Amino acid sequence: MTTWIIAYNKDGNTSTLxxxxxxxxxxxxxxxxxTRKAEQEFAGEDIEHEHDPDMESTPATRLxxxxxxxxxxxxEA
Structure with a gap:
């Protein structure tokens, strides 16, 4: 089994999973x-960014x- 690193950006900071x-x-x-990690990490916090009604609604857009x-x-790690 291989370890993979997923890089993501939040508020100008890069994190990894x-x-x-x-x-x-x-x-x-x-x-x-x-998304699963964010749901756990930010559970109970009211975090919502600006919604653009013209953007296609995909899982990445919702994230x-x-x-x-x-x-x-x-x-690959």
Whole structure:
């Protein structure tokens, strides 16, 4: 099993999430993993960023709007 590092940005700061997986997570998997972490980390906090009604509603967009987080990379550790 390989360790993968998912890099993400929140409020101008880069953080990482390490994941063990037999395959490299794709962007959708990475967004899901970071969203789960954000839900745990910010549970109970009222965090909401500006909503742009013209943007397509995808998991990555919802992550950015709700927590201000964008996934910036996936690499092998």
């Amino acid at each position: 390490k994941v063990d997986s037999a395959h490299q997570p794709d962007i959708d998997e990475a967004v899901e993993l970071v 950015a709007e709700r927590y201000g987080i964008t996934v910036t990379g996936i690499s």
